[in-house]
Amino acid sequence: MAAQDPGARSGGQAGPGQAGPGEDVLVLGKHRFRSRLILGTGKYRSTEEMQACHEASGAEMVTVAVRRLDKDPAKNLLNFIDRRRYALLPNTAGCYNAEDAVRFAHIAREMLETDLVKLEVIGDERTLLPDPVDTLVAAERLVRDGFTVLCYASDDPILCRRIEGTGVTSVMPAGSPIGSGQGVLNPFNIRIILETLKVPIIVDAGVGTASDVALAMELGIDGVLLNTAVALAKEPVRMARAMRLAVEAGREAYLAGRIPKKLHASASSPLEGMPPWVQRPS
């Protein structure tokens, strides 16, 4: 892949006067995060393990889903998340049309008094791919209703541009289907999205392991949202730490600016100054 121009995008990065020198901050509306990793709260084997993963990941924001109150208080998630430490990002998971997703967002705002919402409108249960048409409709509505919308989308550059046009705060293209662990299947689309859009781009869904995250961050995206890759790893806490390191490594590599890929080798040691008896291949 061609060399990236480091710092070419300012989306999600604090501009001059917003942050101290050398500070690399993800800005989402009025919210600021030092960590570029957003972690889910689903599928963990226990709430204790979830808490340990949040800690190890360094994440400052976690996603939550809206459901009917469970009779078992142990299932009431907010008992297990320190809200002074983690911002909550309510999602609209489980909604298959714009109307339901908008309703979920309003319910979440009433509960948390937060303007943040991860909008997702799913097309069908088997693929869990986003419904692009209803996603666009719901994004327009939620922006109008004053939400800070982080919008899950397929990795189609034109769709992402249309979603940006609704005034969302971030567009979050899927790397690959939710929970699939296939990584970023089309890095070329992500690069086009990065070139075209100005809002922060967060890859949401599909990453399987640390290298997927590092590769995605090296493209120049502003953050990664993941859940299953950590929650269902053999050792989730260790994977959470790996994801933190991968986000940091990928971000640093992007900012550092990688060398272009070349067909031929380029010696790291000088070719001059060799003793005359050294024989070179003819």
Added chain:
Amino acid sequence: MVSLTVNGERQVFDAEPTIAQVLERLEASLASAPGAQPSIRALQGAVAVEVNRVLVPRRTHSVERLRDGDEVEVLTFVGGG
């Protein structure tokens, strides 16, 4: 007698309750449920209530009275991605 449906279950009150009163009863029943731990609060204050499919703002929970036959949904957060 006032009969409501709260999260799919019938609940009977002597008089028209406020939403806050319905939540208090729900919290009490959850606190006495098997396996409940005193350190774990049932509602955590973070619930949203829909009455007959309309979201009711939190500030009116202690004012708004429910009528016989009303359908109440109490929603909260669970784990998700």
